[in-house]
Amino acid sequence: MVYGEVADILEVLETICNINGYKLKDILKIKKQKKKVNDGFDDKIILEKITN
Template sequence: MTIKYYNKLVRDKIPAIITKSGSVYETEVLSEKEYIEKLNEKLNEELEEFYNATPEETVGEIADILEVLYAIAETKGISMEEIEKVRLQKKEERGGFKDRILLKYVLEHK
């Protein structure tokens, strides 16, 4: 019998999945402060997985990143509608990233 330690935020149904597999686990419910800290850690974890993903894994990794971002927004009282409104407004005013423009330098006039 081996114990594998995780100490990371997991999706809500993971404990039930572990139970169904016949394994034993320990969890705790985080305080708001701990939850926010673990969400930030989870975002970094998911970004790292995205960077290392194969082309076939990319969609799943983007979905994982979005799920964490949705949870972060919820902790801050921000709706997805509000985020989408601001995203579209910024895209309208400043554009997106479709044209793949790399800004090399700006010579400022003072």
């Protein structure tokens, strides 16, 4: 991904936060807390498909 695309994604997230009355700093705080519990996505393990 290039920087411009990442910037676009961040802009979309900021807009969603603003529309819903969320503060980006609060979302980032929650992200940090969740990463402590769930280890985050640093291992690049991605769920691609679910089957029944």
